Amino acid sequence: MGIQGEQFIRPSVERVEDATLLSGGGRYIDDLGTRPGTLHAAIVRSPHAHADLLAIDKAAALTLPGVVAVITGSDLLDITTGLVPALRVSVDARAIAVDRVRYVGEPVAIVLAADRYRAEDGADLVTVRYRGRPAVVDPEAALIPDAPVLHGDVGSNLMSDRSFAYGDPDGAFSTALHSLAVTVRYPRNTGSPMECYGVVAEYDPHEDAYDVLANFQGPFSIHAVIARALKVPGNRLRLRTPPDSGGSFGVKQGVAPYAVLMAAAARVVGRPVKWVEDRLEHxxxxxxxxxxxxxLTAAFDAEGRVAALDWDQLEDCGAYLRAPEPATLYRMHGNMTGAYAISHVRIRNRVVLTNKLPTGLVRGFGGPQVYYPLERLMQRIARHLGLDPLDVIRRNLIPADAFPYRTATGALYDSGDYRQALDIAVGDGGLSALLGRRDAARAEGRIYGIGFTAAVEPSVSNMGYITAVLTPAERAKAGPKNGAQSTATITLDPVGTVTVQVASVPQGQGHRTVLAGIVADIFGIPPAQVRVTTDLDTAKDAWSIASGNYSSRFAAAVAGVAHLAATRLRDKLARIAAAQLNLKAEDLVFAGGRVSSRTNPDAFLPFARVAATSHWSPGLVPDDVGSAIRETAFWTPPELTAPDAEDHVASSLCHGFIFDFCGVEVDRATGKLRIDRYVTMHDCGVILHPGMVEGQVRGGFVQALGAAVYEELVYGEDGAFLSGTLADYLLPTATEVPDLRILHFTSPSPFTPLGAKGVGEGNCMSTPVCLANAVADALDLDTLDLPLTPAKLRALVAEADEVPPPAGHRPATPAAKPGDRTLRGAGATVVAAAPEAVWALLLDPDVLASVIPGAHGVKKLSDTHFTADVTLGVGPVKGRYAADITLSDLDPPRGATLTGTVSGGLGDGGGTGRVTLEPDGSGGTRIGYTYEAAVGGKVAAVGGRLLDGAARVVIGGFFAALARRAGGTGQPGLMRRLLARVLASTGVRP
Amino acid sequence: MPKLSAASRHSVSFTVNGVARSVEVESRTLLTDALRHGLGMTGTHVGCEHGVCGSCTVAIDGTMARACLTLAVAAEGCDIRTVEGLGLGPGRLGVLQAAFKRHHALQCGFCTAGILMSLDTYLRRHPDPSREELTLVIGGHLCRCTGYAPIVAAALDAAAELRGAQKHPEETAHA
Structure with a gap:
């Protein structure tokens, strides 16, 4: 088994979920049947990062057999509103663009058809006219006064600016011996579950009610947001989830806008609508x-003890602020001092919008963005003082006798012994051997480093933490928000078997297995006799706003409340059995499928008979028991209080501890990062299922490895999205995963029913910075941002090799981002015809149609304005584009200016060219041209050499064809040969 | 192959898990869609539709193939095996499936069918693989839940058990 058994306290039973999933019997959303007449949706999305939406032409799509409707944002204006965030700002966060697009991929139209193939055919035929606007991608640039503003009504891109002070940070900074700052630009990444989004929606106009099936993961506070966006009361939005979901990692919270979109589309068209997202859309x-x-700035003493922290955080939420954002910024608010006893904290939190995909839940949710600067800073402090980073970490850890420990910013850490856990990790994890490996490697001239990270992993979010984005006065006006209701329902059926229903909406974690075991233990029956269902129906099941699969809440909260519900029901059954056995309820035990006397095993009733009593023989049930058929328990921890007037925020209930260290080697020649050894110590309280805990740790670790080394959602400076396939957005595979040593230390949580804490997100928080600390140690760096790609590390190695490592600040080389760029060129050709003849050809649409490379058809809108459909291939990227060409500065027959734009799903471009015609002195014409063009979007990612080549080919091809059309240059073969040679060298296929 | 028209539908016949099946498709219909929506065999999953993730992997004439990059009409006359055919019977897992269950080699289960099909195909030809070889095979798939280690362990365990089973064929029924 892959389980390191000796570290665990309970056996890992096999999962009840697995046999079905391993046999192809899973019921994911796209595996479920739909009602007859259901239409399939395809979404037309913006290729532009920022543009006005001028017109959407549905006509061609609607003529296609099978296409039933094309729905645009303006069609939904009356029946939908935006998805309101936690912050009151004038940002119309609709699920579909109305008059402006603000990020690449934003929906602009929905095509509904008899099947998905026809819907996509229809989407290809929807013509959208845009007028480009300047885009802003960088969060700091978005704050510059003349930056493009995304939402005009707000007046700037700054959505929120809150400052906080805890303790006496001014005093601590003014008296500190040392002060040091780190600046971190944390990049974008995502959870990328293997199953994409799916929605099946319908609307009943007679009841004004929506029924939406979506692979939504919660939190179900979003149910209120969806209902409001659809303009119906909560009880008229029935939101259901499928029995199985193909992973989420937070991301399937983000299906909510699409649930709104498809529900509204179903209402417009009067039929059920199904949409399954594809990977490129995802x-x-x-x-x-x-x-x-x-x-992040620290004030510290000569031993590296940190007295105060100053956080300046600029959060980039993308193009729209959608619920539950800006929660990513506040999820960690109680944890801003990490695992350390630091009393004085200053925080400035700003939220800015840019022309990128809107943000939402992703595993780790705010943790990676906090621990990266915090743990980089601890290493910097050690370097600055010439101390061992491990000593600096150990010295600052919260002491064991301080628990429960109230952090400066308001969290109540439940339990832990961080120093002991760290010491065990150092010993059992073999740090001394690793230090020896570093010495040996360095002696051989290899680039080897060791990194450390200590982190507190919060779990079970307080639903009130997000209100910290409001001022205390605004909060007081809105009323306090706090708590985290979890719920479970246990039902006994007429043959006395047990069914458990929870609202935890698992995304593959095996909740059913754990719950069956917990409930079976309470009733004294085999787990196989307990059936657990986890698909949620908001119209029929118990749920609350905190329901769902996020903030690692299952083990700590949901398993606990199931235990609570089962215990309550067992106590009722005990009284029923006691009445029949003439015994006291407290003298009964539930074991071996029987309810029996503790002292006289012969006095017993079969469990099933007791469990069925309330169905068949309610007369036997004591009056004060009521009935023992169904028990629903709710549980919210009292520790999750609302943010107070001084902005103390108890953001989470449980606090696991993680201590990681690793040894890495950077290949001098290639920059490749090799992880020699990685040790991760977890204190997640009581472990309910060792195999699943190991699964969470390993899975989280590999996602973190991806975020640290391979994955980045990359945008060009023009907002073009450059990592749109799984060949660009690189997820780690089995061959990239190093050996991982997992260690455990157990401090049961006093705040949760079973003593468990969350464990699902910790490595996403700790691992990226641990790897970065190791690389910084290897290359002797002060500044280092993610991702740690070979190209970046190779550049850093080269830098290190050229100059001796300086003691002071040295910025890391930023990763090259291919973005918008200008192509320039000039050329000339000679044709046999006179300038007047050539001039006439230039103005003839039929001629243009035949000479524009790849043109399907040219339409003449006026004497000087033409449109065309063009198919162009650049390198591996071949696509269809809409071209728009205008002639201006006409100087017949001597010259004209051609201005053109092309746009399509793969990118866009625009350019201007000046064409001059001169008599060549022998009856022919010398055609000269200069051009300047800019290319953006996916196609820009193929690189400059290919683009230059493509531009030369397309433009050269145009004039070559024109020359042939004008009666030949006398050298058409030469042009063709030249063209063929360029084609071969660039891979371009006009 | 007969000349196909984009405008009309075509009947395609192949065997799936040993059973002769026919399905009516367009010339452009992907094998994934033909299996899932044409034949109702939803065990084969669609994760990326551009050949990277491997969720849709099936065996075609004994060779692993991405069903999302295969046209259904191209499977005419082929012998296709899918995850639905891996079990020993209703409610009875095969050796590889049981090893996955023992090792917790799946969580959400979405990528699992493809990985099972690649490993099943590979182990039929390479009964005594090394850890490195199996890691390379699994390296052709993306899994976001498990971190891969338990998948590699399950594959090694299954390979060992299958080797034993070949020596004692009467025991396979109990695997």
């Missing part, structure tokens, strides 16, 4: 984690 248009610019 990467461009689902959910990203936030990118964040952080300047």
């Amino acid at each position: 990467l461009a248009g689902s959910v990203s984690a936030t990118n964040r610019v952080t300047i």
